[in-house]
Amino acid sequence: MPGFLALAEEFGIVVLDDAAHAFPAALQGRGVGSFGCPTAFSFYATKTITTGEGGMLTTDDARVADRVRLMSLHGISRDAWKRYTATGNWHYEVVEAGYKYNLTDIASALGRVQLGRASTLLGRRGAIACRYHEALSGLPAVQVPPGSCRCRSTPP
Numbered sequence: 001m002p003g004f005l006a007l008a009e010e011f012g013i014v015v016l017d018d019a020a021h022a023f024p025a026a027l028q029g030r031g032v033g034s035f036g037c038p039t040a041f042s043f044y045a046t047k048t049i050t051t052g053e054g055g056m057l058t059t060d061d062a063r064v065a066d067r068v069r070l071m072s073l074h075g076i077s078r079d080a081w082k083r084y085t086a087t088g089n090w091h092y093e094v095v096e097a098g099y100k101y102n103l104t105d106i107a108s109a110l111g112r113v114q115l116g117r118a119s120t121l122l123g124r125r126g127a128i129a130c131r132y133h134e135a136l137s138g139l140p141a142v143q144v145p146p147g148s149c150r151c152r153s154t155p156p
C-alpha cells in the first residue's frame with residue numbers, strides 16, 4: 001500500500017481501497033483502512049465479520065464523509081436522528097438524487113458484537129486455511145499461496 005499510494009500521488013491518481021474482504025488484515029502493524037484513502041469494507045455473510053448485508057466506508061477526509069453520508073440516504077439533508085430527536089427539526093430537503101445504501105441500526109448492532117469477536121473469527125479462519133495448506137501443499141499439481149510473516153491476511 002505505501003508504494004502504491006506513493007505512485008498514485010506522483011501521478012495525481014485518487015485511490016479508493018476495496019477492502020471488502022480484508023478486515024482485520026494488517027500490513028507492518030497498520031490496519032487496513034488506515035492508509036489515508038477512502039476504504040470500503042463489506043459485512044456480507046462470507047466476510048470475517050458480518051451484519052448479514054451492508055458495509056462501511058472509512059475516510060479521514062470530511063468532504064468525502066459528508067458526500068457519502070448524503071448519497072447513502074436518498075440525498076436527503078437530514079437523517080431520522082437529526083429530524084426526530086429533541087434538538088432536531090422535521091424539515092429536510094432532497095438535495096441530490098441519492099441511493100439507499102445506509103447500514104441499518106439493527107445491522108450496526110450486530111456488527112458491534114462481531115467486531116469484538118473479530119480476532120477469534122480470524123483465528124478460526126486461519127486454522128482452517130492452515131489445514132488446507134498442510135493437506136494440499138504436498139500435491140504436485142497444487143500450488144498453495146506462500147505464507148508471510150509481514151502480513152496478517154484474511155483467508156477467504
Ligand SMILES: *Cc1c(COP(=O)(O)O)cnc(C)c1O
Binds near residue numbers: 018041042044054055
Ligand atoms: C465481498 C467482496 C465484494 C462485495 O461486497 P458486497 O458487500 O457483497 O457488495 C467486493 N469486493 C471484494 C474484494 C469482496 O471480497
